[in-house]
Amino acid sequence: MRADPRIEGMLREHAPQVLASLVRRYGQFDACEDAVQEALLAAALQWAEEGVPDSPQSWLVTVASRRLVDEWRSESARRRREETAAALELPGRGQPSDQDDTLTLLFLCCHPALSVPSQLALTLRAVGGLTTAEIANAFLVPEATMAQRISRAKQRIKTAGIRFDLPPEPERADRLAVVLHVLYLVFNEGYTTSSGPALHRADLTAEAIRLTRLLHQLTPAEGEVAGLLALMLLTDARRTARTNPDGSLVPLAEQRRDLWDAAQISEGVALITHTLGTTPIGPYQLQAAIAATHDEAPSAEDTDWPQILALYETLERVSPGPVVTLNRAVALAMVNGPRAGLALLGTLDTDDHMARTHRLDAVRGHLFELAGDTAAARHCYQRAARTTASVPEQRYLALRAARLG
Amino acid sequence: MKYMIMMFGDQATIVEVKSPEWIRNMHALMTKIDDELREAGELVEGHRLADPSQARTIRLRDGIPVATDGPFAESKESLAGYWIVDVSEERAIEIASRCVAGTGEPVEVREVMDAPPEHLSDL
Numbered sequence: 157m158r159a160d161p162r163i164e165g166m167l168r169e170h171a172p173q174v175l176a177s178l179v180r181r182y183g184q185f186d187a188c189e190d191a192v193q194e195a196l197l198a199a200a201l202q203w204a205e206e207g208v209p210d211s212p213q214s215w216l217v218t219v220a221s222r223r224l225v226d227e228w229r230s231e232s233a234r235r236r237r238e239e240t241a242a243a244l245e246l247p248g249r250g251q252p253s254d255q256d257d258t259l260t261l262l263f264l265c266c267h268p269a270l271s272v273p274s275q276l277a278l279t280l281r282a283v284g285g286l287t288t289a290e291i292a293n294a295f296l297v298p299e300a301t302m303a304q305r306i307s308r309a310k311q312r313i314k315t316a317g318i319r320f321d322l323p324p325e326p327e328r329a330d331r332l333a334v335v336l337h338v339l340y341l342v343f344n345e346g347y348t349t350s351s352g353p354a355l356h357r358a359d360l361t362a363e364a365i366r367l368t369r370l371l372h373q374l375t376p377a378e379g380e381v382a383g384l385l386a387l388m389l390l391t392d393a394r395r396t397a398r399t400n401p402d403g404s405l406v407p408l409a410e411q412r413r414d415l416w417d418a419a420q421i422s423e424g425v426a427l428i429t430h431t432l433g434t435t436p437i438g439p440y441q442l443q444a445a446i447a448a449t450h451d452e453a454p455s456a457e458d459t460d461w462p463q464i465l466a467l468y469e470t471l472e473r474v475s476p477g478p479v480v481t482l483n484r485a486v487a488l489a490m491v492n493g494p495r496a497g498l499a500l501l502g503t504l505d506t507d508d509h510m511a512r513t514h515r516l517d518a519v520r521g522h523l524f525e526l527a528g529d530t531a532a533a534r535h536c537y538q539r540a541a542r543t544t545a546s547v548p549e550q551r552y553l554a555l556r557a558a559r560l561g
Numbered sequence: 562m563k564y565m566i567m568m569f570g571d572q573a574t575i576v577e578v579k580s581p582e583w584i585r586n587m588h589a590l591m592t593k594i595d596d597e598l599r600e601a602g603e604l605v606e607g608h609r610l611a612d613p614s615q616a617r618t619i620r621l622r623d624g625i626p627v628a629t630d631g632p633f634a635e636s637k638e639s640l641a642g643y644w645i646v647d648v649s650e651e652r653a654i655e656i657a658s659r660c661v662a663g664t665g666e667p668v669e670v671r672e673v674m675d676a677p678p679e680h681l682s683d684l
Binding site: 273274277295296297298300301302303304305306307308344345347405544545546547548549550552 | 562563599600601602603604605606647672673674675676677678
């Protein structure tokens with residue numbers, strides 16, 4: 157639909173600022189959001205034909221405003237009076253910068269009153285400037301489903317009376333954590349090539365990195381924002397090496413490291429190195445430091461496992477959880493031997509959630525294999541293969557088990 | 562995550578023993594839940610299936626696939642319809658529980674295999 161990538165990039169860059177300026181002027185986030193989507197579509201068609209206007213942003217604001225006014229004119233007089241009243245209730249502060257507006261929009265789309273799927277969808281549409289069809293493709297659901305989800309999210313913003321304002325200072329840290337979590341989920345959705353069109357999912361990865369980079373520019377002093385951006389860059393750098401051409405998974409130790417994206421690794425390493433120690437430590441920074449340690453090893457054998465173990469120990473103190481313990485068990489096994497790792501995994505057997513996922517069995521199978529207990533390893537891999545809901549992972553685990561047969 | 566919510570039931574028995582009121586209520590409940598799932602942006606797709614007496618089963622016979630009348634399994638309870646929903650497991654179970662509470666018929670909830678691999682390759 158939007159064919160020209162240069163125009164597409166420009167539109168998506170301007171989208172949040174155009175929306176913010178409409179919301180400031182007219183209120184009514186939901187109607188403004190629709191009008192901006194229409195303006196983006198109109199721009200994609202018209203600019204491709206007639207060239208990009210001198211001031212793309214004012215062009216978009218003008219066209220979106222016209223759509224909005226047309227829409228209101230076509231509604232009843234009673235409804236129109238309500239809209240006017242709503243517009244008058246806007247906060248009467250001075251013209252804020254585009255930067256503040258984009259940040260406010262991110263906080264609005266990631267409002268805790270919205271469900272997680274709504275937060276993801278709305279962020280991609282209102283801040284990312286993606287169309288509903290593109291978002292639906294990325295999440296492998298019909299367009300009608302995604303349209304409904306977005307419309308519900310906007311309705312919720314309206315009924316909950318959520319205002320277009322930056323969250324007050326005491327709430328800022330918690331609200332920022334929600335924004336980071338949403339961006340992290342978008343990234344993961346894209347990174348983990350699953351069934352369905354891999355191309356669309358890769359687009360989500362790029363989009364998550366773009367939005368996190370934008371957030372990092374807006375909040376350079378926030379260590380966890382920098383940490384998340386570094387984590388994404390350092391993880392995404394290995395994407396090409398993670399799967400074989402036939403779609404099967406390649407474990408980290410067997411990946412061709414010459415396929416890793418060196419430029420992205422050096423950017424990620426520089427970012428996390430610069431950040432660590434200058435702001436309060438947090439889980440994203442620690443995960444980025446772990447990813448950096450992997451990425452900097454010239455070969456799997458050269459991996460600095462004692463360093464990774466130390467980082468997981470810190471991560472477990474800062475943000476404890478069964479998944480962190482699971483990963484620490486792998487690092488522990490690499491430093492003190494597989495039996496030490498297996499002993500630590502034993503502490504997770506009582507965790508209800510962990511016991512129901514395939515992860516525990518998959519890691520246990522790996523450690524049994526390292527310990528030379530092929531019968532136990534095979535049994536664990538088979539159990540993990542039956543529990544996973546991922547096709548490539550099931551294939552990987554089933555092959556792993558069969559190889560030990 | 563996506564889940565398939567599978568409604569089971571023996572349609573022949575339903576037609577024979579259930580009251581018109583029960584049938585009306587069951588249809589009303591299914592339509593209501595269907596509308597709600599659609600409206601909430603949770604529904605990926607859903608269908609009712611024709612009666613198993615209308616099924617054809619294809620089997621290999623002497624190395625050649627041959628179609629015969631009737632379902633594969635002579636089970637009293639066969640798949641009557643399904644939804645695929647994009648929700649959490651808790652929510653999928655909640656939807657299924659409403660069906661069971663309303664109809665008394667069993668419902669199975671199964672995850673669709675389009676989950677992402679969970680960092681397994683970072684081992």
